[in-house]
């Protein structure tokens with residue numbers, strides 16, 4: 510397996526950087542509640558989403574190619590979130606060798622940005638398609654779904670002056686933290702200026718240990734139109750240390766994602782522009798796709814007709830309308 514990125518090798522810093530990324534969690538929760546059975550998370554990282562789902566009663570299998578992030582996920586699952594229902598496996602999501610099938614496969618938080626070319630993107634989508642359980646032959650049986658998130662291309666991100674540095678926030682890095690709920694120590698991370706006001710069971714960590722370090726996080730970005738690669742440089746500046754991390758992401762335009770899905774035998778059921786059920790528009794910051802195997806029959810045994818929504822993406826069967834309702838939390 511290829512070595513993971515330096516950014517992910519420093520798992521404490523990565524987790525501290527993203528501790529405030531929570532806006533997508535209810536979306537994944539609603540999806541898991543709609544589709545019963547264990548969930549497969551591709552690129553599970555430190556277990557941010559897996560944790561949310563297992564805490565709501567869903568069994569999760571997470572796959573990642575970063576030993577450091579997997580270690581963090583396993584340690585925190587064992588020490589602080591009672592994650593018996595979570596299993597974390599090392600693997601490359603482009604050539605997944607995991608046995609078994611799942612009714613729901615997810616790839617949150619721009620995993621697809623790590624796919625540097627179309628071949629890799631199709632490979633991930635094929636991995637997902639192969640792991641989707643065939644639809645049960647019973648009335649009312651829901652088709653299996655593969656859902657993923659990508660950051661949508663945005664002018665303010667792509668047109669940034671190369672070398673210009675912007676402030677991203679404050680990161681509180683802790684090499685070893687204590688879970689305030691269980692009192693156990695673990696090599697996990699936390700951060701970003703949250704106060705100690707979270708509720709028991711929220712899984713937040715104590716941020717007031719004297720060994721935590723506050724770092725200011727700055728970003729420089731440059732986008733290469735020819736390759737569609739976004740090169741990010743992150744600087745973390747603290748009293749005791751200054752760190753630099755780089756991350757290169759492929760920016761995927763939604764039509765490229767749709768093409769890759771089709772090549773992998775998947776069809777788009779619903780495309781959102783946010784995690785609240787908003788439709789995708791050219792101004793959307795996110796692209797959220799819910800897909801299923803092409804040719805899956807609906808519950809009545811007929812093949813679904815494909816229609817095209819106003820956004821230009823296939824959508825809008827009755828089940829898609831239902832999806833739109835649950836994605837906004839109204840189902």
Ligand SMILES: C[S@@+](CC[C@H](N)C(=O)[O-])C[C@H]1O[C@@H](n2cnc3c(N)ncnc32)[C@H](O)[C@@H]1O
Pocket residue numbers: 513517551552553554555556557558572573574575578600601602603616617618619620623
């Ligand atoms: C942005 S993180 C998302 C982590 C997690 N899903 C979340 O939502 O917080 C992307 C993850 O994908 C993993 N990843 C990237 N390329 C991968 C590959 N080819 N195989 C397995 N994991 C990969 C990285 O190690 C990282 O943990």
